Amino acid sequence: MSSIFSGELFEFLSDLAEHNDRDWFAENKPRYEANVLEPCLEFIRALGPALADVSPRFPAIAKKQGGSMFRIYRDTRFSKDKSPYKTHVGLQFRHELASRDVHAPGFYLHIEPGNVAVGAGMWHPESKALRRIRDRIVADSEGWSKVRAALDGAGLAFMGDSLKRPPKGFDKDHPHMEDLKRKDVAVHRKLTEEALTSDAAVETVATEFDKAQSLVRFLCESQDLPFV
Numbered sequence: 001m002s003s004i005f006s007g008e009l010f011e012f013l014s015d016l017a018e019h020n021d022r023d024w025f026a027e028n029k030p031r032y033e034a035n036v037l038e039p040c041l042e043f044i045r046a047l048g049p050a051l052a053d054v055s056p057r058f059p060a061i062a063k064k065q066g067g068s069m070f071r072i073y074r075d076t077r078f079s080k081d082k083s084p085y086k087t088h089v090g091l092q093f094r095h096e097l098a099s100r101d102v103h104a105p106g107f108y109l110h111i112e113p114g115n116v117a118v119g120a121g122m123w124h125p126e127s128k129a130l131r132r133i134r135d136r137i138v139a140d141s142e143g144w145s146k147v148r149a150a151l152d153g154a155g156l157a158f159m160g161d162s163l164k165r166p167p168k169g170f171d172k173d174h175p176h177m178e179d180l181k182r183k184d185v186a187v188h189r190k191l192t193e194e195a196l197t198s199d200a201a202v203e204t205v206a207t208e209f210d211k212a213q214s215l216v217r218f219l220c221e222s223q224d225l226p227f228v
Contacts, residue, residue, distance in 0.1 A: 160184020
């Protein structure tokens with residue numbers, strides 16, 4: 001397969017970071033559509049079969065709105081930063097039974113100049129969902145140890161926020177206390193821009209998602225969601 005992404009994607013995002021206003025974006029919208037939007041939709045379509053091999057429960061939906069690609073427009077209603085556009089691209093592949101929940105188990109690709117990364121897990125899960133994850137870690141500590149070993153072996157690092165103290169109701173001496181403190185249960189791995197613009201980008205991303213499947217499977221089970 002020939003490369004889907006090109007260096008022009010990163011050039012556009014760099015230019016957008018310097019000219020983050022509506023007039024500039026309107027003038028350069030053809031660049032956005034040609035170098036960002038359409039390649040992303042093509043990438044999503046191409047990734048679909050490989051992602052289905054990881055788990056058929058995470059569809060790759062190539063739609064301009066309501067699909068696997070986050071909108072470029074920022075929600076500025078509650079932010080001091082009124083910049084109208086994101087300067088990165090996010091592709092998220094959520095569980096089919098929780099497709100409207102950005103906090104549900106899923107896989108993620110972050111595209112930004114100097115910051116390309118794959119991710120997987122649950123980001124900012126709501127309190128009940130987080131409690132179910134913690135309860136499952138306690139109930140299946142051996143299974144969680146195997147998940148951790150697989151992630152460590154694959155070079156996938158945890159990211160996100162954690163509590164400073166043990167969560168209420170949990171043994172402070174539990175061997176997995178550092179994981180029980182997590183408010184985000186997600187991992188990531190950096191990629192190079194060259195990896196994303198190469199002919200093997202789809203295979204590379206699919207392989208990284210496959211390496212994280214033990215975590216996503218564990219999280220799905222904690223939420224009573226099927227993985228296979």
